[in-house]
Amino acid sequence: MFVSQEEVERLGAETWARLKASKAASRDAGARRQLQEVAWRLLAATGEQPSRWEVEVFAEPTINAFALPGRKIGVYEGMIKVSAGEGGLAAIIGHEIGHIVAEHSAERVTAELARQWGLRLVSFLLEINDVAFAREIAGILGIGAEFGLARPYGRSQEREADRLGVFMMAQAGFDPRDAVALWHRMDKLGSAGIPAFLSTHPAPADRAEEIQAIIPEALAAARG
Incomplete structure (x- = not known):
């Protein structure tokens, strides 16, 4: 990777500060309490120190x-x-x-840097070789890269995060089958228009099926 984990964490902290400055926190005390309790259980199950994490409902x-x-x-x-x-x-x-534990954010930032430098190189090569419409071609290539390298997370990363999440759930005493039920609900929502959370994720029905296959292994690991 071109970017260190320390640098990515600094960028994450800056992004968080901007989000909190621009978005109102929820006044739903029950939702805030539920989020903190769930997050702390999961974090403790991964060996993290929950008090070092900050959670917020917007x-x-x-x-x-x-x-x-x-x-x-x-x-x-x-x-x-x-x-x-x-x-x-x-x-x-x-x-x-799971995305954070697997350091997917550093991979994503590295991919974005590679995309930017790659586009500059492509544009330069086109121009020095007098290729007609060089800038337009570079722009089109930029669209291709945007929906390839620079998407928020790739399919393999999503599957890895799903797997880590299911194992965390089992270790923390949650029922992993609730993850399957969640993705079935997401699948129904998709028919009415894709929510923001699903716009860059694999199909909910596929995720439910893959998670269902992981559950026995996750439960066995949680039992020791």
């Missing part, structure tokens, strides 16, 4: 959640509603913590 109906490098977890009120209880919320938070 007062928007958006169906979205995220975790940032630097130990930050954000969830929107819309996602709390769709989670339909602590099991569904644990599935979402476990998945997001």
Whole structure:
């Protein structure tokens, strides 16, 4: 990787500060309490020190959640509603913590840097070789890269985060089958318009099937 984990955590902390400055925190005390309890159980199960993490519920109906490098977890009120209880919320938070544990953010930042430098090189090579419409071609290539290298997370990263999240759920005493139920609910939501959380993720029905296959292994690992 071109970017150190320390640098990525600094960027995560800056992003978190901007989010908190621009978005209102939820006044739903129950949702805030539930998020903290679920997050702390999951973090403790991974060997993390929960008190070092900051969690926040944002007062928007958006169906979205995220975790940032630097130990930050954000969830929107819309996602709390769709989670339909602590099991569904644990599935979402476990998945997001999985991205951080696997250092996917550093991989994503590195990919973005590679994309930017790659586009500059392509544009330069086109121009020095007098290729017609060099800038336009570079722009089109930029669109291709945007939906390839620079997407938030790749499919392999999503699967890894799902796996880590399911194992976390089992280790923390949650029922991993709640993750399957969550993704079935997400699948139904997709028919009415894709929520923000699903816009860059694999199909919910596929995720539910893959998670179902992981559950026996996760439960066995939790039992020791």
